[in-house]
Amino acid sequence: MNLIILKENLKRGLDIVERITGKNLTLPILNNVLISVKKNLLKLSTTDLEVGINYWTLTKTEKEGKITVPAKLILSLVNSLPNKKITLEEKDQVLNINCDNYNVKIKGQSPDDFPIIPKTETTDFIEINSIPFYKGISQVVEFSSLNQTKPEISGIYFNLQKNALKIVATDSFRLAEKTLYFKDGMDIKKETSFIIPQRTARELINITSEREDKLKMYLSSSQVLFELSFPEGNQPQIQLVSRLIEGKYPNYQEIIPQKYETQVVVSRDELISQIKTTSLFSGKTNEIKINVNVNKNKMELFAQTPEIGENKSEILVKAEGKNTETSFNFKFLLDGLTNIKSDEVIFGINGIEGPAILKPVGDTSYLYVVMPIKGN
Amino acid sequence: MNLIILKENLKRGLDIVERITGKNLTLPILNNVLISVKKNLLKLSTTDLEVGINYWTLTKTEKEGKITVPAKLILSLVNSLPNKKITLEEKDQVLNINCDNYNVKIKGQSPDDFPIIPKTETTDFIEINSIPFYKGISQVVEFSSLNQTKPEISGIYFNLQKNALKIVATDSFRLAEKTLYFKDGMDIKKETSFIIPQRTARELINITSEREDKLKMYLSSSQVLFELSFPEGNQPQIQLVSRLIEGKYPNYQEIIPQKYETQVVVSRDELISQIKTTSLFSGKTNEIKINVNVNKNKMELFAQTPEIGENKSEILVKAEGKNTETSFNFKFLLDGLTNIKSDEVIFGINGIEGPAILKPVGDTSYLYVVMPIKGN
Numbered sequence: 114m115n116l117i118i119l120k121e122n123l124k125r126g127l128d129i130v131e132r133i134t135g136k137n138l139t140l141p142i143l144n145n146v147l148i149s150v151k152k153n154l155l156k157l158s159t160t161d162l163e164v165g166i167n168y169w170t171l172t173k174t175e176k177e178g179k180i181t182v183p184a185k186l187i188l189s190l191v192n193s194l195p196n197k198k199i200t201l202e203e204k205d206q207v208l209n210i211n212c213d214n215y216n217v218k219i220k221g222q223s224p225d226d227f228p229i230i231p232k233t234e235t236t237d238f239i240e241i242n243s244i245p246f247y248k249g250i251s252q253v254v255e256f257s258s259l260n261q262t263k264p265e266i267s268g269i270y271f272n273l274q275k276n277a278l279k280i281v282a283t284d285s286f287r288l289a290e291k292t293l294y295f296k297d298g299m300d301i302k303k304e305t306s307f308i309i310p311q312r313t314a315r316e317l318i319n320i321t322s323e324r325e326d327k328l329k330m331y332l333s334s335s336q337v338l339f340e341l342s343f344p345e346g347n348q349p350q351i352q353l354v355s356r357l358i359e360g361k362y363p364n365y366q367e368i369i370p371q372k373y374e375t376q377v378v379v380s381r382d383e384l385i386s387q388i389k390t391t392s393l394f395s396g397k398t399n400e401i402k403i404n405v406n407v408n409k410n411k412m413e414l415f416a417q418t419p420e421i422g423e424n425k426s427e428i429l430v431k432a433e434g435k436n437t438e439t440s441f442n443f444k445f446l447l448d449g450l451t452n453i454k455s456d457e458v459i460f461g462i463n464g465i466e467g468p469a470i471l472k473p474v475g476d477t478s479y480l481y482v483v484m485p486i487k488g489n
Numbered sequence: 490m491n492l493i494i495l496k497e498n499l500k501r502g503l504d505i506v507e508r509i510t511g512k513n514l515t516l517p518i519l520n521n522v523l524i525s526v527k528k529n530l531l532k533l534s535t536t537d538l539e540v541g542i543n544y545w546t547l548t549k550t551e552k553e554g555k556i557t558v559p560a561k562l563i564l565s566l567v568n569s570l571p572n573k574k575i576t577l578e579e580k581d582q583v584l585n586i587n588c589d590n591y592n593v594k595i596k597g598q599s600p601d602d603f604p605i606i607p608k609t610e611t612t613d614f615i616e617i618n619s620i621p622f623y624k625g626i627s628q629v630v631e632f633s634s635l636n637q638t639k640p641e642i643s644g645i646y647f648n649l650q651k652n653a654l655k656i657v658a659t660d661s662f663r664l665a666e667k668t669l670y671f672k673d674g675m676d677i678k679k680e681t682s683f684i685i686p687q688r689t690a691r692e693l694i695n696i697t698s699e700r701e702d703k704l705k706m707y708l709s710s711s712q713v714l715f716e717l718s719f720p721e722g723n724q725p726q727i728q729l730v731s732r733l734i735e736g737k738y739p740n741y742q743e744i745i746p747q748k749y750e751t752q753v754v755v756s757r758d759e760l761i762s763q764i765k766t767t768s769l770f771s772g773k774t775n776e777i778k779i780n781v782n783v784n785k786n787k788m789e790l791f792a793q794t795p796e797i798g799e800n801k802s803e804i805l806v807k808a809e810g811k812n813t814e815t816s817f818n819f820k821f822l823l824d825g826l827t828n829i830k831s832d833e834v835i836f837g838i839n840g841i842e843g844p845a846i847l848k849p850v851g852d853t854s855y856l857y858v859v860m861p862i863k864g865n
Contacts, residue, residue, distance in 0.1 A: 186769060186797065193766040207798070215766060219798035390569040390591060393562060421562065422583070422595035 114150050114178025114203035118170070120196050120212065123155075126168040127188040129320060129351065130159040133166060133312070134184040142181060147227045148201070148208070149179035154348075158230055159184055164313050165230035166320075167352040169343075180221040182208050190217060231354055234333040239299055241278070243328045243341065247321040249280050249291040252452045252479060254314045258284035265360035268308040275299050281365060282311075287445050287483040288365055289452065294478065308362055309337060313355035320351050369482055370468050373461030375405050377412055378431040378474060381458045385450050391416045391424045392443040399442040400486050405462065407432040416443075437462050439469070440486040446471070449481035490526050490554025490579035494546070496572050496588065499531075502544040503564040505696060505727065506535040509542060509688070510560040518557060523603045524577070524584070525555035530724075534606055535560055540689045541606035542696075543728040545719075556597040558584050566593060607730055610709040615675055617654070619704045619717065623697040625656050625667040628828045628855060630690045634660035641736035644684040651675050657741060658687075663821050663859040664741055665828065670854065684738055685713060689731035696727050745858055746844050749837030751781050753788055754807040754850060757834045761826050767792045767800045768819040775818040776862050781838065783808040792819075813838050815845070816862040822847070825857035 130146055137143040140162075147158040155172040158165065180203040190210065191199070200211040203221070210217040250269065258266040263285075272279040278293045309317075317339060321328055324344075331338040334357075341351045391401045396418035404413040412430045417423035439462050450458065455473035462469045465485055472480040506522055513519040516538075523534040531548040534541065556579040566586065567575070576587040579597070586593040626645065634642040639661075648655040654669045685693075693715060697704055700720075707714040710733075717727045767777045772794035780789040788806045793799035815838050826834065831849035838845045841861055848856040 183797070189769055190766065190800075193762065193769070195762075214763075214804065215800060215802040217766075217770075217798065217800045220796060386569065386571075387590075390566065390593075393566055393569070394593075420596060421559070422593065424566075424591060424593045426591040428590065 114148070114180060114201065115175035116150050116155060116201050117173040117175070118155060118199055118201065120191060120194055120199050122170045122172075123199060124188075124191050126155075126157045126170050127184070127191055129323075130157045130166045130168050131184045131188045132319065133161045133164055133316060134159050135161065137161075142222055142226050143228070144183055144185070145181035145222055145227065146184040146187065147179065147181045147224055149224065150174050150177050152177075158227070160228055160230050161312075162228060163310055163356055164316055165352075165354045166316065167230060167349070167354075169348065169350050178203050179224040180206065180208050181224050181227050182219045182221045187219060190219070231336060233331040233338045233354075234336070235331050238329040238331045238340075239273070239301060240327045240329055241293070243321040243324070243326045245293055246328060247318045249278075249293050250314050250318050252291050253280050253282040253289040254311065254318065255448065256282040256284055256287060256289045257311045257314075260284070264358055265308055265362050268310050268358040269314040270308050270362045270365075271306065273299065273301060273305045275301060275304075281362070283363070283365060286442070287449065287481065288368065289449070289481045290365070290369070290479070292478045305332065306362065307332060307337060308358040308360070309355055310358060313353070316353055320353055323351075368468055369480065370461060370463055370470055372463075373434060373470065374464055374467070375407065375432065375434040375437040375462040377405055377433075377460040377462070378457055379412060379428060379460055381450055381453060381456060383428050384458070384460075385447065387414050387426045387428060388443050388446055388450075391426060392447075394418050394422055394424050395443055396421070398486070399444050400440050401443045401446075402438060402440050403462070404438045405430070405432050405436060407434060407436050437464060439465050441469070441483060442486060445483045449483060452481065453479065490524070490556060490577065491551035492526050492531060492577050493549040493551070494531060494575055494577065496567060496570055496575050498546045498548075499575060500564075500567050502531075502533045502546050503560065503567055505699075506533045506542045506544050507560040507564045508695065509537045509540055509692060510535050511537065513537075518598055518602050519604070520559055520561070521557035521598055521603065522560040522563065523555065523557045523600055525600065526550050526553050528553075534603070536604055536606050537688075538604060539686055539732055540692055541728075541730045542692065543606060543725070543730075545724065545726050554579050555600040556582065556584050557600050557603050558595045558597045563595060566595070607712060609707040609714045609730075610712070611707050614705040614707045614716075615649070615677060616703045616705055617669070619697040619700070619702045621669055622704060623694045625654075625669050626690050626694050628667050629656050629658040629665040630687065630694065631658075631824065632660060632663060632665045633658040633687045633690075636660070640734055641684055641738050644686050644734040645690040646684050646738045646741075647682065649675070649677060649681045651677060651680075657738070659739070659741060659858075662818070663825065663857065664744065665825070665857045666741070666745070666855070668854045681708065682738065683708060683713060684734040684736070685731050686734060689729070692729055696729055699727075744844055745856065746837060746839055746846055748839075749810060749846065750840055750843070751783065751808065751810040751813040751838040753781055753809075753836040753838070754833055755788060755804060755836055757826055757829060757832060759804055760834070760836075761823065763790050763802045763804060764819050764822055764826075767802060768823075770794050770798055770800050771819055772797070774862070775820050776816050777819045777822075778814060778816050779838070780814045781806070781808050781812060783810060783812055813840060815841050817845070817859065818862060821859045825859060828857065829855065 157168045194212045202209040208219045270281040280291045329340040339353045391414045394416040401416040413427045449471040457474040533544045578585040584595045646657040656667045705716040715729045767790045770792040777792040825847040833850040
């Protein structure tokens, strides 16, 4: 292997593939990036056996070949080199890197030991705009469950219909649903659902937030492949392959309340700011009380820890329905509110037992359900 | 106690005094700020028994009095309040804070339990410009020893002469000396030296970097007090009182080399950048080799870890004296170089046993001495 590449191009690729490598002690080769060169393309590959990423970039190839080297080391190295041409040459499983006045040798491992990143099992794909896609995933990705005893809710649920894609996550305390509407309809045979690991969703955000583009999605029974092509032509530039999580996602629609005993329309920023102040006194339970006085169009926030102190503050709101006094985990409220982008939010409360809802005013594409802390 | 104050004024004071409070479990009152009001001045005080800080700000006082409350809590609270007038009222050792729609109560502790922050024992002081003073301390403060078995080098050494103030720190592996020259001379009777804790030095940087001003220094046998006045008039605005470290500072002048076997003049940025790249291969010892070829005006950096790889890189320099091959801890070199502000630096090397020196070209006010790693 022998090639010349611009620092910037090598750095961009390594930045993307390095993220899923770690410090794997049982299988150290997973810490490596597989560098392979064919014709005028350099391919970088990494995998953690759950997700795999391939990245291609143009190069001036003198000799084809391949090698694997520690991903974090070569990224740190490339970051520290001057912004010039870099020569990469493999010799006896050592990668020689020359740039300006620098002569670097990195000890490699045989590419034969590197796990195979599976290829697509299907040629059918659908295309999605990358920008709304990554923004949508970002609004739900943090809410999947960390509890591995229920693997199906540890991932992000995708439900693909002809006219919409729903992206959902829940940890059973709260749930977020984002809907991407397709104006022109999707060329799919039937409604399809699948669950991807949270890690995959994070990497998807990372690769699709790079630029506005058509993202191809190839779905098969046990894996999904996402692909972005080079801006010109059909040659893949980035591929992300992930296993799917087995199991049946809970019938989450059932817990989304359609009616609210108390409905409040409130300024998002004002509510966030009052929750933050009140939370200083919420103690270990993170509990803050929300009282709504419908006649006075007033919402009151309250928290107290006897040995520390208390805060009471109020906001003028537009309120309907019944007066209520309900407690919430302030962190869960903030998590929902910071993912809502509108100036005003609808806060629907269903007493101390029923699920509450937060959603933007004038936008049906996002909703966030949160369970109250039950009264004593 | 009852007063009205602008949020911004209260926040600025709390920002400064809160830093030395912590989570002290044995003496919880040290986590508190003492708030006391007299005439139209609010005074905030904190101490960790080594350093104490007083901060005064103007207020509209309704009733004089005092209370202590947890410093980090009240700072977080004030940060989260709207940018408006705040009312502080003490009642039965509870601090009531009202601002806009917020009604906060913070449980206080009796001011009688708060340690007394010592006053000045002398009325003699000298005045120093705050800006060069804090910049000078910043260039040495990180190099004092963490080893508490030699308390005298755990602090920062000040040597005050008629025409200059020297500020020194060392951990016995490296040493930094900053000299502030006084154009007009200082009104002092005799040369004076003292050692302040590193913590004190850090807080001094924090208070003196606020604005250009005359800093008053009151020195007595066991403590030092630094004071900044309100921009108009002589009323103190910030006071920092610190105990001094007992003991005799080592005669550090002896180890500053006056001659170098090898002298190199080199671009600071280029050297930093090559050290960073080379350090990736320095392994656990942090060791990088520096070879100087005087005839070729060339400096070569080299590091190697057999199981990882190596880097060799070179810089064109202006070299004099003998060829050399000396090893250094790369972190120590970077620490010195990042505190030198000139484009070119002088690197004086005295073989594998003698202390080396780094200093700016064309500026005698700073020097950094570093011991090589002895050859095997």
